[in-house]
Every structure is written in structure tokens, then in C-alpha cells.
Amino acid sequence: MDVTLMLWIDAALTLMILSFLYRDNPFYKFAEHLFVGVSAAYLMAVGFWDHLVPNLLGKLFPALMSGVVPGAVGRSPDYYYIIPAVFGLLLLTRLVDRWAWLSRWALAFIVGGAAGFNLPRFLDSDFIIQVQSTMIPLVVLDASGNLIWGASFSHIVLVLGVICGLVYFFFSVEHKGVLGHVSRAGIWVLMVTFGAAFGYTVMARISLLTGRMEALGAWLGSIF
Amino acid sequence: MRRRIPLIITFIIGVVLITGYFVTRGPFNTLYESFSDYFAIITVFAFILGGGSLLKIHLKRVSSRAADWPYSVVTLVAFLVTLVIGLFKVGNPGGMGGEILASGSWLRFMFDGVYNPLSATMFSLLAFFVASASYRAFRARTKEATILLSAAMVILLGRTPVGAWLTAWMPESLAFLELPNLANWIMAWPNTAGQRAIMIGIALGVIATSLRIILGIERNYLGRGE
Numbered sequence: 001m002d003v004t005l006m007l008w009i010d011a012a013l014t015l016m017i018l019s020f021l022y023r024d025n026p027f028y029k030f031a032e033h034l035f036v037g038v039s040a041a042y043l044m045a046v047g048f049w050d051h052l053v054p055n056l057l058g059k060l061f062p063a064l065m066s067g068v069v070p071g072a073v074g075r076s077p078d079y080y081y082i083i084p085a086v087f088g089l090l091l092l093t094r095l096v097d098r099w100a101w102l103s104r105w106a107l108a109f110i111v112g113g114a115a116g117f118n119l120p121r122f123l124d125s126d127f128i129i130q131v132q133s134t135m136i137p138l139v140v141l142d143a144s145g146n147l148i149w150g151a152s153f154s155h156i157v158l159v160l161g162v163i164c165g166l167v168y169f170f171f172s173v174e175h176k177g178v179l180g181h182v183s184r185a186g187i188w189v190l191m192v193t194f195g196a197a198f199g200y201t202v203m204a205r206i207s208l209l210t211g212r213m214e215a216l217g218a219w220l221g222s223i224f
Numbered sequence: 225m226r227r228r229i230p231l232i233i234t235f236i237i238g239v240v241l242i243t244g245y246f247v248t249r250g251p252f253n254t255l256y257e258s259f260s261d262y263f264a265i266i267t268v269f270a271f272i273l274g275g276g277s278l279l280k281i282h283l284k285r286v287s288s289r290a291a292d293w294p295y296s297v298v299t300l301v302a303f304l305v306t307l308v309i310g311l312f313k314v315g316n317p318g319g320m321g322g323e324i325l326a327s328g329s330w331l332r333f334m335f336d337g338v339y340n341p342l343s344a345t346m347f348s349l350l351a352f353f354v355a356s357a358s359y360r361a362f363r364a365r366t367k368e369a370t371i372l373l374s375a376a377m378v379i380l381l382g383r384t385p386v387g388a389w390l391t392a393w394m395p396e397s398l399a400f401l402e403l404p405n406l407a408n409w410i411m412a413w414p415n416t417a418g419q420r421a422i423m424i425g426i427a428l429g430v431i432a433t434s435l436r437i438i439l440g441i442e443r444n445y446l447g448r449g450e
Contacts, residue, residue, distance in 0.1 A: 006336070009337050009338065013338065013341045017349065018349070021352060031342060032295075033299040034299070034342065035346065036278070036302075036303075037299040037300065037301070037306065038338050039343070040303055041302070041303045042339055043274075044271045044272060044274070044275045045306070045307060045309075045310020045324065047271040048268070048272075049324040050324065067320060068321050081262075081265075084262035087262070087266045088265060091266065091273055092269065092272060094277075095276045095277065095280060104229075104230040104446055105233060106266055108229075109262070109263070109266055110270070111437055112233060112238040112437070113238075113266075114434075115238045115437040116237055116259075116434070116438065117260075119435065120242055120245040121245075122427040123431055126423045127424055130424050131424065134420060150400070154413045157413045157417065160417075161413070161414055161420075161421070164421075165420070165425075166421050166425065168421070169421065186421065188367075189414060189421065191375070192371060192372075192415060193415050193417075193418025194375075196411060198375075198376040199375065199376035199379030203384075205350045208345075212345050212348050215341065
């Protein structure tokens with residue numbers, strides 16, 4: 001595709017979206033609706049070719065798909081894959097009001113699958129491993145038995161920070177007295193975490209903005 | 225039947241997947257592998273459902289001449305054109321057997337020329353709104369807002385060359401107060417503590433909710449009525 005044409009389209013769309021900084025306007029609305037249409041179709045097309053064709057159609061109709069799925073040549077059909085095909089089609093019944101209740105069966109598969117996958121995985125990686133990683137010595141000594149102040153302080157911050165943060169999330173008891181103070185410290189720890197996330201988000205967005213400004217610069221450079 | 229069968233399906237799938245995670249041999253493991261594949265395939269149908277729903281909503285808006293209906297035409301045309309290009313691999317140098325995003329294909333052009341600039345600019349808009357949100361947070365003058373913004377400033381400055389330059393004059397004994405070192409310390413310790421508390425909290429929530437869903441106590445996903 002012509003590079004100049006790409007630069008012009010890129011610049012026009014960028015300016016249309018940035019025009020929202022002034023106020024909502026028809027150019028922004030046009031770009032916004034274009035984005036919705038293109039991104040939905042893009043995700044559908046990628047999902048179709050990257051997942052449905054090799055994992056479903058390639059298994060059910062290997063002979064038919066041999067030209068587009070490399071591993072399908074000479075393979076016999078796996079009819080068990082009719083099950084996800086039927087459930088997938090049932091999901092689409094949601095588009096027809098009369099048959100929409102059938103989509104619950106497919107939704108039940110998705111919800112049950114998500115619950116079944118997530119329960120052991122979260123239990124393992126986000127609970128047991130995190131608790132295990134917090135079990136660290138509060139007093140850190142070097143090889144000759146001297147106290148390492150910096151490392152000890154950091155370890156205490158980590159352990160107390162996790163405990164205070166968890167107390168803040170513990171809603172079964174009213175946060176009063178000692179618990180109230182600990183919960184308040186938990187909020188401060190969480191604020192530091194949110195601040196760090198906020199800082200990174202700002203950096204990422206500014207980096208994106210810089211990229212857009214560079215694109216506009218390249219477009220202006222192609223004109224003058 | 226309209227509510228009981230989905231509950232049975234959820235229970236069977238959930239129990240098989242949990243058991244298959246712990247029992248790595250025999251039929252449970254086979255079922256675990258199969259259900260994992262089926263789960264991935266069915267979730268792709270959700271994209272198709274999303275596309276269908278988008279079509280339905282915007283066609284309705286166009287046919288009823290609702291407010292701003294011409295923009296719905298833009299969405300419909302963009303959606304259908306991109307979909308045809310993507311599904312039939314229009315302009316793909318490798319034909320139907322080529323990579324979906326092959327260099328030179330029309331979908332690649334849509335991705336590089338339309339999708340990428342639009343998404344990057346949309347997200348970069350947030351930089352401006354974040355600046356205004358920070359200003360409002362500063363004005364709030366609460367202890368929590370101050371902690372949040374101080375941490376954010378240390379991270380922002382500590383991760384850029386200007387942060388190192390600003391605190392380069394500090395003596396060796398106070399090197400830990402240099403902004404890059406301070407940013408690293410915040411990321412490694414207090415930030416990890418907060419993240420860990422959140423992760424443990426979320427994990428407990430997910431475990432409880434998953435159990436409620438599998439046992440049929442939580443049924444909101446089925447919607448109301450028969």
C-alpha cells in the first residue's frame with residue numbers, strides 16, 4: 001500500500017480523535033464509530049483464522065481444511081469436536097429473542113469452565129505462592145552475623161504491608177480501634193501500589209502520545 | 225429445563241476441570257485436556273456473538289433513524305468491509321493459506337493504517353485526562369491522595385533520565401535517596417506488599433465465587449425469568 005496514503009490516513013484519524021480535546025464533534029464521532037466497526041471485525045477475523053479454523057474446522061473437516069491448516073493433511077476427522085461446535089452455535093442463539101434461552105447452555109459451559117480453571121490456578125499461584133513468598137525473615141543477618149538494616153527494614157515493610165493490606169480487605173469485623181489503625185495503614189500501602197500503577201500508566205500513555213506526535217511529524221514532513 | 229440444564233452443565237464442567245487439575249492421569253486428565261480445547265473454541269464464538277450483536281444494534285438504529293444514525297452506517301460499513309477482508313483474506317499474498325496478517329495483505333493495511341492509529345490515539349487521550357485527574361487529586365489534599373501522587377511522582381521521575389540527573393549530587397552515603405534507587409525500592413517492597421494483598425484478596429474472592437457458581441448457589445449469569 002502506498003506509504004503517502006498510509007501517512008495521510010494515519011494523520012487524519014489521529015487528528016479526528018485528538019479533536020475530542022476541544023469538545024465532542026462529528027469528526028471524533030466518525031473516528032470513534034470507525035474504530036468500533038474495524039476492531040470488532042478485526043478481532044472476529046483473527047479469532048476465526050487463529051482459533052476456529054485450526055482447532056475446530058481443522059479437526060472436524062481435515063480434508064477440506066488441508067489447504068489452510070498444515071497439520072490437517074491425512075488426518076481423520078475427530079467427531080468429538082461436534083460438542084464445542086454445537087455449544088458455540090447455541091451461544092449464537094442469543095441473537096434470536098425466541099431461542100435466546102438456549103444460549104444459557106453455552107454460557108453455562110463458559111462460566112463452569114472459567115470457574116473450574118480459575119479455582120485451582122488462583123489457589124495455587126495467587127494464594128499459596130503469594131502467602132509462601134511473604135514468609136520471609138524479618139531480621140536479615142550477613143555471613144558474620146551482623147544485622148543488615150536496609151534488608152531487614154525492607155522485609156518488615158513487605159510483611160507488615162501485606163498484613164495491613166489484607167486487614168483492610170477484611171470486612172467481617174468493623175474497622176475500629178487497633179484494627180482501624182491497621183486498616184488505615186493498609187490503605188496507605190494500597191495507595192503506594194496505586195501510585196506506582198498510576199505512574200506507569202501515565203508513562204505508557206505519554207509514550208503513546210509521543211508516538212502519535214511522531215506520526216504527525218512524519219506526515220507534516222512528507223508535505224513540506 | 226431452561227435453568228436446570230445449565231446448572232448441571234456448569235457443575236459437571238467445573239468439577240471435571242478441578243479434578244483434572246489435581247488428577248493428572250486417566251479419564252479425568254483426558255477430559256481436562258478436551259474441555260480445555262472446547263472452552264477455548266466456545267469462547268471464540270463469543271467474538272462472533274459480539275459481531276452479530278453489533279450488527280443487530282446498529283441495523284436497528286439505522287432502520288429506526290435513531291439519533292446519530294449516520295454514524296451507525298460508518299460502523300456497519302467499517303465492520304462489514306474489514307470482516308470480508310479478514311475472512312476471505314482479500315489481497316493476501318499467500319492466498320487462503322497465507323498468514324492472516326501477512327505483510328502486504330489488506331487486513332494488515334487495516335491493522336497498521338486504521339486500527340493501530342485509532343487505538344493508540346484513543347489511549348493516548350488518557351494522558352490529558354490523567355493530568356486533569358492528578359490536579360483534582362492534589363486539590364483534594366487528603367493524606368491518601370498525597371501518598372498516591374508522591375509514589376507516582378517518584379516512579380515517574382525515577383524511571384526517566386531526569387530523575388537520575390536531579391538527584392545525582394547526593395553523597396554516596398545517601399545514595400538510597402536518589403530517585404532511581406527510591407523508585408526501585410518502592411517497586412520492590414511497598415508496591416509488592418500492596419499488590420500481594422490485592423492478589424490474595426482477589427484469589428480468595430475468585431475461589432469463593434467459583435465454588436458458588438459450580439455448586440449452583442450463584443446463578444446471576446443465567447439472567448432472570450425462565
